Amino acid sequence: MTVKNILLLTIIGTAFLFLSCGTPAQSVNKPKDAKSPESTKQKQFIMMATTTSTYDTGLLDYLNPKFTEKTGIDMRVVSLGTGAAIKAGEAGDADLILVHDRAGELKFVEEGYGVNRREVMYNDFIIVGPPDNPAGLGQTDTASDAFAKIAKKGSLFISRGDDSGTHRKEQDIWKASGMPMEEQEQTLVKEGKPMAFKMVKPEGTWSLSIGQGMGQALTIANEKRAYVLADEGTYIAYKDKIDLIILNQGDASLRNQYGIIAVNPEKHPTTKYDLAMKYIDWITSPEGQKLIADFKKGGEQMFYPDYNGGVLSG
Amino acid sequence: MLKLENIKKSYGPLSVLDIPSWEVKQGESVALLGANATGKTTLLEITAGLIQPTQGVVHFEGKSVTSPRTEIRIVLQNPVMFSTSVAGNIAYGLHGNGITGRERAERIREALRIVGLENLSRKNALVLSEGQKQRVAIARTLALKPRLLLLDEPSASVDKSSMQHIGEILRRLNEKEGLTIIVATHDLDFARRIAKRTDTMRNGRPVPYISGNMYTGAAFDNNGETQVGIGADVSLVIGGIYRGAVDIIIPPEHVVLSKSPIESSMRNRFKGRVVRLAEEDGRVSVAVDIGVPISAALTHSALADLGITIGNDIYVSFKAHGVIVFPHEEGGTK
Amino acid sequence: MHNAWLLLISGDRDLWFIVWTSLRISIAATLIAVVVGVPIGYIVASASFPGRRALISFMNTLQSLPTVVIGLIFYGLLSRSGPFGSAGLLYTLWAIIIGEAVLILPIMSAYTLAAVTDIDPRFRKTARSLGVGRFRESWIVAREARFGIAASVIAGFGRAIGEVGVAMMLGGNIAGFTRTITTAIALEHNKGNFALGLALGAILFCIALIINGMLHLVQGSGKR
Numbered sequence: 001m002t003v004k005n006i007l008l009l010t011i012i013g014t015a016f017l018f019l020s021c022g023t024p025a026q027s028v029n030k031p032k033d034a035k036s037p038e039s040t041k042q043k044q045f046i047m048m049a050t051t052t053s054t055y056d057t058g059l060l061d062y063l064n065p066k067f068t069e070k071t072g073i074d075m076r077v078v079s080l081g082t083g084a085a086i087k088a089g090e091a092g093d094a095d096l097i098l099v100h101d102r103a104g105e106l107k108f109v110e111e112g113y114g115v116n117r118r119e120v121m122y123n124d125f126i127i128v129g130p131p132d133n134p135a136g137l138g139q140t141d142t143a144s145d146a147f148a149k150i151a152k153k154g155s156l157f158i159s160r161g162d163d164s165g166t167h168r169k170e171q172d173i174w175k176a177s178g179m180p181m182e183e184q185e186q187t188l189v190k191e192g193k194p195m196a197f198k199m200v201k202p203e204g205t206w207s208l209s210i211g212q213g214m215g216q217a218l219t220i221a222n223e224k225r226a227y228v229l230a231d232e233g234t235y236i237a238y239k240d241k242i243d244l245i246i247l248n249q250g251d252a253s254l255r256n257q258y259g260i261i262a263v264n265p266e267k268h269p270t271t272k273y274d275l276a277m278k279y280i281d282w283i284t285s286p287e288g289q290k291l292i293a294d295f296k297k298g299g300e301q302m303f304y305p306d307y308n309g310g311v312l313s314g
Numbered sequence: 315m316l317k318l319e320n321i322k323k324s325y326g327p328l329s330v331l332d333i334p335s336w337e338v339k340q341g342e343s344v345a346l347l348g349a350n351a352t353g354k355t356t357l358l359e360i361t362a363g364l365i366q367p368t369q370g371v372v373h374f375e376g377k378s379v380t381s382p383r384t385e386i387r388i389v390l391q392n393p394v395m396f397s398t399s400v401a402g403n404i405a406y407g408l409h410g411n412g413i414t415g416r417e418r419a420e421r422i423r424e425a426l427r428i429v430g431l432e433n434l435s436r437k438n439a440l441v442l443s444e445g446q447k448q449r450v451a452i453a454r455t456l457a458l459k460p461r462l463l464l465l466d467e468p469s470a471s472v473d474k475s476s477m478q479h480i481g482e483i484l485r486r487l488n489e490k491e492g493l494t495i496i497v498a499t500h501d502l503d504f505a506r507r508i509a510k511r512t513d514t515m516r517n518g519r520p521v522p523y524i525s526g527n528m529y530t531g532a533a534f535d536n537n538g539e540t541q542v543g544i545g546a547d548v549s550l551v552i553g554g555i556y557r558g559a560v561d562i563i564i565p566p567e568h569v570v571l572s573k574s575p576i577e578s579s580m581r582n583r584f585k586g587r588v589v590r591l592a593e594e595d596g597r598v599s600v601a602v603d604i605g606v607p608i609s610a611a612l613t614h615s616a617l618a619d620l621g622i623t624i625g626n627d628i629y630v631s632f633k634a635h636g637v638i639v640f641p642h643e644e645g646g647t648k
Numbered sequence: 649m650h651n652a653w654l655l656l657i658s659g660d661r662d663l664w665f666i667v668w669t670s671l672r673i674s675i676a677a678t679l680i681a682v683v684v685g686v687p688i689g690y691i692v693a694s695a696s697f698p699g700r701r702a703l704i705s706f707m708n709t710l711q712s713l714p715t716v717v718i719g720l721i722f723y724g725l726l727s728r729s730g731p732f733g734s735a736g737l738l739y740t741l742w743a744i745i746i747g748e749a750v751l752i753l754p755i756m757s758a759y760t761l762a763a764v765t766d767i768d769p770r771f772r773k774t775a776r777s778l779g780v781g782r783f784r785e786s787w788i789v790a791r792e793a794r795f796g797i798a799a800s801v802i803a804g805f806g807r808a809i810g811e812v813g814v815a816m817m818l819g820g821n822i823a824g825f826t827r828t829i830t831t832a833i834a835l836e837h838n839k840g841n842f843a844l845g846l847a848l849g850a851i852l853f854c855i856a857l858i859i860n861g862m863l864h865l866v867q868g869s870g871k872r
Contacts, residue, residue: 047739052838056835056838056839058839061823076739076820076822076825077822077823078739078820078821078822079821079835090729091727091728091729091730092727092728092729092733093727093728093729093738093739213838215838215839268728268729270728270734270736362777364773364776364777382776382777382778382779383779384779387777387778388777390770390773390774390777392770393774394768394770394771394774396771396774396788396791396792397791397792398791406775406778406780406784406788407778407779407780409780409784410775410778410779410780410781410784410785410788411778411779411780454778455778458778458779
């Protein structure tokens, strides 16, 4: 029994090893776009690091195959928390990053890790809450005023608490609200990786930090009939499952701006700078921007392109 | 052929063996008697080179033995079977000694033939009976063609007919092939059956065993019982059916002495005279003349209770089935 | 639920490619761990040296090493800014294979150690009495322990294919490339896409059942 088994296993195993070595498969997503995953040999590819919320919208699975079709370059996307995505760029594990944290992005470029930052698209954050709106938020309030109202009323507020782009935005708004804040150090396991970060949160037990993603935040807020800051895309996706309604939107501070940056070849000589620039040029070209605008989920547009007809719009 | 010189073996403060000198000549078959924990196993394993003595040397044909040698092989007590076929078990040892191919197949065949397991060659060794396992273990060693074979309790946990079969195999190996054999056993019958010389373990060394009561006679039928005539007009009843010339042994421990005749189921009752009292190895040997000399072994207190001296009349009884019979022809009828 | 079933029977390309990826990775990792781990287990079981008990205790502790710790360590090693960065292994299949191999190596060693230690010492004695050499003696003993060793292989494979920490951190869950059953389930769960997650979960469950069945068989046969 054993000798035969060992031989069999070795043969199968060796065969597998050969197969696994030589196939950088392309992104396979929608059946109609799918080519055979193992049909490629020695294809060019770029590593892109982005955030989970960006990736989870499905935009990249829709967008990237079109780029591959046009240029023959494979896109390998790894989705992490915002902080981790930026770190991936710093470490040189990605060739470009696509995140939505302006402060973090600028720092990334300032410290020399990234070059050619371009704003590529945006969508909005919204403040959602229970239909009876106990804190009395008004549509004409600024975001920070709305947050202040929640704090003064002591209504339940659910925070992402996970150092994501949404969470960072949330903290910015809280800081602007003038409410008393406290500092905390948190460690979370995100995408399997333990991450430590500092955060601020409003004082008071009505503010709950869950350390999880947007979907979970909405679900929990729904259960507890609490307020939460959400990105429009995820809210749209969850609309049928929850009772929360949009109570405040449109404020300039609620703009969720996405930036795409190439990793600086001077910091990491092996990075695929030329290929990365091809992608950045493409995604900010009229063609790429139109594709972004055309991306819909549940019939609704998810992202708004920054460039209109080749020109950066306001 | 084999000489143990000044062998001592201790485990910590416990001394197991203390042998100034012990020899076995080529072609001998020696039985080593003794109960458990008397040192038989230790002695055999030291002889086989499996363990080292604390002191002393084992000489085999002039060379000293310090590790397992090709000419000396041992069959361990309650042998373990490798999880493979019978033939596979034998093959392990051969392969490990560099014997492969045709010669290996040949040796396996031969070994199986000697122990009578040819038709079980491919059977899974784990499902064999104890007796068959014992024979496989013997075959394993025989395939390596030893000149001295050691066996540790080959008859333990084996049924009677297997025991006899194994005894026959060993005797044949010794008498026909000239293989020198040393067998450790606690079974006197088995020892007598196969060995020409019997030693016993006393205080950590082998000493000659008290033997006695061996006779040769003719077996015949008498009203459905088998009797053997020994001496002028002494015949005793034995168990089983034998005819013709036989050797018999009556173990001294089985001989019952009494001052008056005992009413019992024992078929053999004789009257005789006490002719000798001697102390041997802590017991008393009482020799009685019943027409032929016969000895009984008694403890000192039993002798004192009996209150006899040389010249007394005494009655001797023993069971028919207590007599050990060796028919002169191979495979004599039972 | 319904969608999940449809996905399974329709032979959805994406789905089965993910399964294929998981299988490839786990088998490769298992093979590496076998080659290194089984001999280690055997040697520690057979030899005697100072500190043996401490080493055995250590090996047993390593079995419960969390996947994220291994992921973290190798992330640091394989990242471009790490010591082995030039190999460019991070976020490739090989990174996962290495990580999983390290993960299951203690399991292989520990199981093998137990199996060999369990072997009646008389086997060794008998082998020695037959005059076989050291190597042959080891082979014989290992052969007697074969069911225990097979169990270690199966258990190791089961652990590898069912873990998510290493695959996620070192593979990056890249679509069509390093996405395994476990990372895909995690992803789809986060996206609220339950059908694919359920379908994959069902497959993983079936694999686990088969693994356990094999383990049972093999360990049962091992008892004489």
